[in-house]
Amino acid sequence: MAGPRGEYRKSAQRREQILDAAFAVFSQNGYSASSVNEIARVVGITQTGVLHHFAGGKTELLRAVLERRDSQAELLLDEKTGREFLAALVDISRSQRLQRGVVQLYAILAAEATAPDHPIRPYFTERFERIAAAVTAAFAEVGATGGLRDGVDPRRAALTSMAAVEGLQLLWLNDLDVDIAEDSARVINSFLVTPL
Template identity: 35%
Template sequence: MEQHTPRHRPSGQYAAADSRRAAIIDAALLFFAKAGYLNSSLAKIAEEAGTSATVITHHFGSKQRLLMAVLEAREERTVRTFGRLGPGSGGDSGDDVRALFREVLALASYNLTQPGLIQLYTKLSAEAGDPAHPAHTYFAERYERVARHLASALQRSADRGQLRAGIDPESIAREILAVSDGLQVQWAVTDGRLDFVGMYRAHLDRLTRALTVDGKGLDEPAGEEQRP
């Protein structure tokens, strides 16, 4: 039987395609952040990326799938930078509530270096309240996933004896998300004039003092844990 050698695209073409996709994602992020998803068009995104709407459709299929590619790219970037926050990752956060909150604050500070992403999330989170919005499921699942992760980390701190009795990890996790998102909205609408990091640090410090058995703040050495 005659054998056919598979035809592979040269690596240079892969690199060019990846570069083009990255340029399209960056342009889409810019327009989605400025105008929101609903008011952005493939034609405008294509113009910014130096390509055509046809090429965007070729790479992503639709504006909806392009939006998801933008959100997924942001998620991957965050995981690469702060993957150590994950349970079992062996990172600094471990079962220590102070280390966990310092990592949460570091992630928030990192996000400020990408103002377009904050603007994008601010606009999309409002638009995505509509169940028909293409990002509705993404945001619903993301909030649940992040809240679940924070609650799990807080529960480990409680099991270690760091937290006061009667603490509800899920409620605290939801509070952390609400404060973070609320400050992000205010930071965005004040064009970055709000001291987001300072205010978020102050909240997490107060929360640490209220939650912990030793009552110490975010940057104070922890006291001796009271193990059960």
Template identity: 40%
Template sequence: MTTKDGNRAGRRGPYAKSEARRRAILDAAHAVFASRGYRGGSLQDVADQAGMSQTSLLHYFPSKSDLLMAVLARRDEITETANPADMAEGLAEVVFRTAKYNEDIPGVIELYTVLCAESLTEGHPGREYFADRFARLRQSYARRFTELQSEGKLRPGVDPQQAATSLVGLWDGLQTQWLLAPDEVDVAGSLRGFFDLVTLP
């Protein structure tokens, strides 16, 4: 191996170790924030969970808010890469498939639900993230419902924008109920019922 290759190998080692420690911190923060919320979970709690000092943690994430945003980005990565969209699918099929997939990642759903509710509090660093996310979802679903309307598949009198807003609210509410009573709440089934009400067979 040449010196140049040796240098490359040397760079890969520390980089891989750094990435592993960063991932360990994110996993620890995910667990802490999901169980205690952003306000209730401290950086020391995260450091303890990750098995490192708070000083070491701050080397990777300079502030608690930086850590929160990284955790939310990781949450999006998990849901998007492990459950990729199929452009050939219709809106209803995408919703049902995603709802079923979410049943296999209760920790991610718990994190989302806890932080979403907590983001309503004054000064919460995740507020903009959730506001933007809801706005994107409403816009995306409204566009899909409008397409269904133009294809004659939306029931008469159903407004695409209202249907989109209702879908977002229903889905989040169902997931919260499911977290509390997973054996009693069928998220995908209830969403299917919603689509039966707003779309034509």
């Protein structure tokens, strides 16, 4: 019984090594200029070895890298609603200040995925829709208790907040004097009666 568990553990560790390498390669080169062979070389295995763990090749690797990033963020949002959810969004922005490479990879890929035929476009479309719905729900919950300023539409507040966060990240990556977390909080607070 210990044998399969040991093999499973080794396989899981190898997948994590491959994801770490994919993250590094995609961050450095962008998706289009990266190859499975290069990722395999970073890990020290063959391309076939990478494909054993990620049969969908480069597209599956990219999706797994992005899903790993999202799952870490979703842990901070888990079971939070209303004001707590909005405050957690600011916390996510705060944590990203320590993850420049992740933020840079995300920005590069989000831009690349605007091409209609880009293989990861459906991931970004679904992700933006899912986040917009969750942030809209949080603003609506705050509004239901009188916590939104007069005339604030929860959907508009959500989309404006998302756009601000995306833009702040891009400015930060280009070394402008922004504080992703504090400036995100300022935008969110502009819709609230009582600041976070």
